[in-house]
Amino acid sequence: MSNITSNALDVYFDELQRFSQLLSKQEEYDTAVAAANGDKAARDTMIQSNLRLVLMVAKKYQNYSLDWAEIIQEGNTGLMHAVDKFDPERGCRFSTYAVWWIRNNIEQYIMNHSRTIRIPIHVTRVYKQILKASSELGLDVDTNEGITKIAQELKISPRKVLNILGHYFNEGSLDKEIHSGDNLLATLKDLVAAEVDCQPDIRYEKCDYYEYMDALLEYLPVRSQNIIRLRFGFKGQDPMSLQAIAQLMDISRERVRQIIRNGLSQVREQLCANDLVKEDFDFEADAILPQLCD
Structure with missing residues (x-):
């Protein structure tokens, strides 16, 4: 599928209605078997019949500052990977299997384009959990007591908390002030903690x-x-x-x-x-x- 631009989204949605026809369980199995055996037409059918699944997942991420068209395209790439990896003999429905690939591709894209330095997505997810725990419990991540209690709350080791925080302390203090003109808006800790609350789909719930x-x-x-x-x-x-x-x-x-x-x-x-x-x-x-x- 060619790259989707923002101006082409309306056309994409029209094509989605035309070509994205859901398959029955038996049709899905037969088509998946053919695709696994190298049938290109069957592979295309598997992709086209699940484009709505990509859109359903991608909608959760449309409020990000990134181009939603690019997010959809990343979801489509995840869908293609899912088609290529899917084993119909396992007895699992394709949509159940594909959702993970679609979501993972989109979240990797968001994480990679939201930070200058790329940090693994699973580290970022737990980092946000650490900040949320710090805020809710009123704990300071600069103290041993705070680290220990946060680790207990998240049921991970204190060493793991320190390792994850280390990824971010190298880029700047959590207490770095964010200003707008002469007005203090928040600290970096405040902004990331707010992101956890306002954008629940990107964290690892x-x-x-x-x-x-x-x-x-x-x-x-x-x-x-x-x-x-x-x-x-x-x-x-x-x-x-x-x-x-x-x-x-x-x-x-x-x-x-x-x-x-x-x-x-x-x-x-x-x-x-x-x-x-x-x-x-x-x-x-x-x-x-x-x-x-x-």
Whole structure:
């Protein structure tokens, strides 16, 4: 697909209505199999039938200072990667798989074009979580006590907090004042913390994490899926303890623990098998996954 310019957006939307026809589950499977076997027409069909998915994801980012047309184009590139990587034999619907690629491509583009020095997206996400925790708890990131309490709040190590802050302290103090003429507007810390609150789609929210995890769980046996979903607390549900799950499933607590560990191990294998970017998953997993088996 050729590059989309802002002036061509209306034309693009018209073409979207003409060519982006949704496929049934069977049509999607047949087309995906043909595309995986090198059928260029089938690949084009997979792309065209999912352009609306790109638009749906891209709409969440249209308020950024970047060209929305470029954001859509980045989403389209992510869609193409998803088509090329998708394995229809896994039993997962393509849209579930493609959303991660589309969102990741868009967020990488935003991060790379919003900063002079490029910092990995997963580092920026956790950095914003650190600033939000600092603001909400009234803690100073310049003190050992503040670092320790923030680490406890985010369930990561103090060393990890320091490492992430190190990426940003090299560029300027968080307390650097932002002026407009003679008027003090805010500090850098204030602006970034406000960005976290006003632009929730760019931060690494647990709902995005769970959505991606939910797609990966489809590769597991049904019982393993259900147990892990209960332990995580998917779709707004409260996470359940190992003992509560054991009673619900009528198995031992130790068996629940084993199923969770084995299931998460298989999920990690899928990350590698599908050649996905692991850093977002692994970074958050460092804080969350150990708790699931305690």
